[in-house]
Amino acid sequence: MIVAGDQQLLKQINRMALVRQLCGAPGMSRAGLSETVGLTKSTVSLLVRELMDEGWLTESALRATGALGRRATPLHLDGERLALLGADLGITGLRLVATNLLGVVLAERDEPYDDAADAAACVAQAARALTALAADAALAPRTLLGLGVGLHGAVDDTSGLLHVAPHLGWRNVDVAGLLRASLAGTALATLPLFIQNEAKVAALAELEFSGERGADPLIYVSIGYGVGAGIIVNGRLMTGLYGFAGEVGHTILQQGGPPCSCGRRGCADALIGLQALLDAVHGPRQPAPPEPLQQLFSAAERGDAATLAAVAAAGRHLGVLLNNLWVAFDPMSIALGGAAMRLGEHLVAPARQVLAEYAAATSLAAPAVRTPPFGANSIAIGGAAMARHYLMRPFDGHGVGSYAGT
């Protein structure tokens, strides 16, 4: 809610309108920005000067435009002076990145949790690792703008509370409060902090950093131990009433199907997720091998028939899920990510095939299905993307002071 007379907020909204415009159309001039955004040329010049002084924008060499030789100076986001932090609090450990304003990774860390069952200890470990990352020489002398955190469960992004992370066994964890407490007294104590579910965060990486312009509506389906999605419509992330929008892992694909961690049966999670695949290969009651996921990936790579059959079955179920998402949201494209992408075309090809069969049956063109470029860092980079996304949208109500303790 914008309060009348809040000149600082109004100014920030105008400044960030210029930055967002340059994200989508790098190289615009001040005059072009004035025309597009609807601010006077003198206001644009003033705000651009501020944004250049602060490290958001830079200008490249003059270029002549038109027969009269008028010259316009192209403006761009500055990749050299600011940095964003992103964190993926994963199932078995942490993955952290620092990026520049354009999403280029400057420094990264990953480490296993000391004790994955202790959520507070894991958040404290993340705080220590983030502080160490921020001190990395590769970041000097950049100014840090914000920190985004992706969590593997349902999140209330307005409070930074994790409702439940089923594959970690964490419930009702005040991640924002714990992180703020752990960062107190460090250089990151007052950094704007944003917290969201991992699939939604990875969707924001696609929106902000993939370079896929106009890929909106966009659906990012994340397949790890479970299945989730981030849905972006008109440049905004759908979060829903309670933050559960995109929990497509618990859409039912098979009535009376295998039991799911949520209590239902036949959920996408229980038919497609890596936990379901592990259960299918090893049996649900079998003791897990020491490094179950690595063994699953290795078995697929060496062509183990039972593993490939289970992966292909999961892929066909994924195709059904993609069809349902296509029909529900009519997306421009669907991106697939998450740890299961290590299975590559063994998983994705059957999904594409099923989607193509549904498309052929209706004589409609199915949306493009692609695998984004960020790989194992997609959630951590998504954290950085989320920080940029909300900092550039000060009217959204996210940002400095969003969580208690700021």
Ligand SMILES: [Zn+2]
């Ligand atoms: Zn479920």
